[in-house]
Amino acid sequence: MGTRTSLLTLTAVLLVTVTASTPASAVRRYSSHYRHHKGHYRHIVWNPVLKGSYDSMLRQNEEIDRLQLPRIVDDAQLEELVRTQELVAISESQSLHVSPAVKPDKRYCRPWTNQFLEDMGEAYYKEFSVPLQVNSAVRTMEQQHKLRRHNRNAAPEDGDISSSHLAGITVDLAKRGLTRAQHKWVEDYLKNLRDLGLVEVAEERRQACFHVMVSDRYTEWKETNTLADKLVRE
Structure with a gap:
């Protein structure tokens, strides 16, 4: 029983460590980069001089x-x-x-x-x-x-x-x-x-x-x- 408890505790510690070591700034940078370019492309308007109608x-x-x-x-x-x-x-x-x-x-x-x-x-x-x-x-x-x-x-x-x-x-x-x-x-x-x-x-x-x-x-x-x-x- 004690061994099983120790293994569970160790697993939990490892998960916390891995999560904590993941750079949140990198995630934020990627998200910000994606939003920036998505917004940039959204504002490119097709507006030719010789536009059909x-x-x-x-x-x-x-x-x-x-x-x-x-x-x-x-x-x-x-x-x-x-x-x-x-x-x-x-x-x-x-x-x-x-x-x-x-x-x-x-x-x-x-x-x-x-x-x-x-x-x-x-x-x-x-x-x-x-x-x-x-x-x-x-x-x-x-x-x-x-x-x-x-x-x-x-x-x-x-x-x-x-x-x-x-x-x-x-x-x-x-x-x-x-x-x-x-x-x-x-x-x-x-x-x-x-x-x-x-x-x-x-x-x-x-x-x-x-x-x-x-x-x-x-x-x-x-x-x-x-x-x-x-x-x-x-």
């Missing part, structure tokens, strides 16, 4: 309706629009690439959107000597429906705020891998066109891209500015 999505669909463009239902309708040249192949060059992830039959857009890509790609290449990359172009309603299954942020395939990719007037420009200077350049370039009412833009965080809908007014604006530049040079 519900109103912007409405304007994109209003533009599609103004132009009386169809929302492309399936590949058969897309192929017909390509055949009639209402959709054109994106013009790849040293200044403009299309992501390998984009299937060949989806590398199409409206002519004025293609003109926008050519112009922006050339300007970007002149500034940085690297090409601009297109991550997405025309989509069908079938494709958009499948996309929404694994991307809850994707726009619906129908309704007032359906994806403008369905009309072929919209492209996504890659932003992953851009330097700070390149990102700022793209941001400023698109903001200027947005302020002129020529594009609707949303910088997307999850998909790491700039979603750009191009108005057909871009063609007239480009022609006017080209003529003005020519007159100035003369």
